[in-house]
Amino acid sequence: MSAYTGQVPDTRRPVDWRDKAVCRGQGDLWFPRPGDQIAIHVAKQACFTCPVMLACGQHALTNTILDGVWGGLSETQRVALQRKHPAAALDDPTAARAAILAALRNELNPVQSLRDLWDDRTHTLPGGHIGWIGDNASFSHRGHTYTPKQLAFLLDRGHKAKGIVRRIPECAVVECVSPRHLADNAERYQRRQALEKTARRAELAAAVEAEMAS
Ligand SMILES: [Zn+2]
Incomplete structure (x- = not known):
């Protein structure tokens, strides 16, 4: 988000990030109602397409700007980052940028986040089965x-399941989620x-055999 909000006169300043x-000149969009x-x-x-996303996020963090979306971070995310990292650490551009990217990792890479979730929530069972940890709702x-x-199916097949995903009869492990x-x-x-x-082929073969035997 640009620091120019319309309320503060945009006095002469050197050209910077x-x-x-991308939000320059359309500030209101970046101040949604909380929630x-x-x-x-x-x-x-829009922030995720912005060339200066990290500079913007860092600016909001170092200046403790509370309102609005800055550098792709919501108010809640910035508060969480400020709780997690001491202020001095966020003053360092490299550390601040790394912290922002870590906070946005899942949002910037949704497929990776689903894989991470899968890795976190599954464990191997004997016999090549896979169990789901915790509530399987x-x-x-x-x-x-x-x-x-559905998640197992999506990650393995690369497309969403059609209808209900069920275990095949060959797997007798009720909790198995192996794709x-x-x-x-x-x-x-x-x-x-x-x-x-x-089955039809076997029937036909049997009929042929019976015919030959008679
Ligand atoms: Zn199984």
């Missing part, structure tokens, strides 16, 4: 809701087709 900010998650999200997405992540099985042991509606249909084909 503020002149390159207005949609407006905060919109402002953040659906959970929300970046505005999307997943069940552990290799799961199938969605589309995959179950394909498996059924393949099984029927095999």
